[in-house]
Amino acid sequence: MDEEIRNGILITVFSTASAVGKTLLSINMAAELAKTGYKVCVVDLDLQFGDVCNYLHISPQKTIYDAQMAIQKNINEFVATDYTTVYQCKELEFSVVAAPLNLEEAYNISTQAVSAFISSLRNTYDYIVLDTTAAFSDLNLAVMDLSTIITFVGIVDFIPTIKNMKVGYDTMRSIGYEKNKIRFVLNRSNSKTHIELQDVEQLLEESFYHVLPNNFSTAIESIHKGIPLVVDSERTTLGRSMQDLVAKYTNRLQETSKPDASLSSWVKKLFK
Numbered sequence: 001m002d003e004e005i006r007n008g009i010l011i012t013v014f015s016t017a018s019a020v021g022k023t024l025l026s027i028n029m030a031a032e033l034a035k036t037g038y039k040v041c042v043v044d045l046d047l048q049f050g051d052v053c054n055y056l057h058i059s060p061q062k063t064i065y066d067a068q069m070a071i072q073k074n075i076n077e078f079v080a081t082d083y084t085t086v087y088q089c090k091e092l093e094f095s096v097v098a099a100p101l102n103l104e105e106a107y108n109i110s111t112q113a114v115s116a117f118i119s120s121l122r123n124t125y126d127y128i129v130l131d132t133t134a135a136f137s138d139l140n141l142a143v144m145d146l147s148t149i150i151t152f153v154g155i156v157d158f159i160p161t162i163k164n165m166k167v168g169y170d171t172m173r174s175i176g177y178e179k180n181k182i183r184f185v186l187n188r189s190n191s192k193t194h195i196e197l198q199d200v201e202q203l204l205e206e207s208f209y210h211v212l213p214n215n216f217s218t219a220i221e222s223i224h225k226g227i228p229l230v231v232d233s234e235r236t237t238l239g240r241s242m243q244d245l246v247a248k249y250t251n252r253l254q255e256t257s258k259p260d261a262s263l264s265s266w267v268k269k270l271f272k
Contacts, residue, residue: 006039008122011249012130012147014140016168020155021187023051024219024229025212025242026131029151031228032246034094038126041084041095043118045132045139047106050099052131053085057226060085060098065105067097068113080120089227095125111139118146136171144172149249150182156195157188162203169204179206185245188214210245213237 013026023046030042043064044050053060067083084095097117100106121128130147132140144150150172154165172182186197186208201207215238222229229239230246 005123006126008125008128009149010118010122010128010130010143010147011149011151012132012140012144013151013153014132014144015134015153016164017155017161018134020134020153021212021219022134022153023055023131024223025151025153025185025187026129027052027055028228028230028239028242029246029249030094030127030129031089031092032230032243033127033129033250034092035230036246036250038250039094039124040127040129041097041121041125042129042131043097043121044099045114045130045143047099047109047133047139048103050131052096053098055223055226056087056096056228058085058087058096060096063098063100063105064114064117065100065109067117068110071113071116072110075116078120080117080124083117089231092231097121109139111142114139115142115146118143136168141175144177147181150177151185152182153185153187155188156186156197156200159195162195162200165200166203169206182206183209185209186211188212188216210241210248212241212245 011029013022013029015022026042030040033040042052044052045064047064062083062085064083067078067080070083071078081095084097087094087096100109118128118130130143132143152165152169152172155161169182169184173179184204184206197208215236218229218236218238229236230243232239234240
């Protein structure tokens with residue numbers, strides 16, 4: 001029987017700041033989607049310093065660079081699944097596209113080839129999760145254009161981080177992305193900070209679609225074991241919250257509340 005042709009949903013995980021938990025979230029979203037019964041692939045688009053395979057403790061035989069070489073050689077004979085690595089843990093399984101193994105390969109990745117690769121993956125998988133870098137690069141813009149959903153991950157820790165979130169969101173809106181394509185996800189929500197969440201939402205003029213609790217030690221333990229949090233989600237509030245996020249996506253649930261009040265706190269003064 002021929003392989004079923006799909007029209008996969010593309011979820012790009014993006015941020016305007018580094019070290020906000022994009023890779024951990026990407027892996028857990030992929031794992032939870034796979035647990036739910038979907039055919040899933042996570043693609044590591046941090047081409048220079050990708051960590052998806054490190055987090056999952058897998059050693060890829062082929063990478064996105066090998067896929068590019070095959071596409072450039074003969075795209076008509078290209079089979080996307082030949083360039084994926086399977087991750088298995090207990091009852092779940094999903095595919096991974098690894099980042100290049102060395103910097104020279106990373107610098108020679110073509111945006112056109114990656115776009116063609118992702119389009120091919122959509123014919124095979126129900127969901128493709130893209131773990132990106134914190135930059136408005138040509139590659140990131142290309143995959144965001146293709147995306148069904150952009151998961152914009154942020155943390156409320158320092159004023160420059162919030163400023164960059166605002167600049168990033170305004171940039172996305174200015175280039176034509178609809179509001180319902182961009183989903184703000186707040187990570188480490190209960191970490192100690194003097195910045196109020198409602199002030200940030202009013203500044204962004206958008207509510208957070210989902211809020212993840214701060215559980216750094218649990219996240220580190222998951223990475224050390226190479227096991228996604230959602231595998232044993234009953235043990236952690238963070239794992240359960242990641243499951244809730246995936247449930248929103250798969251059920252097409254959306255937050256409808258929008259902040260109406262103007263900023264009255266000291267945060268407003270910094271963005272005049």
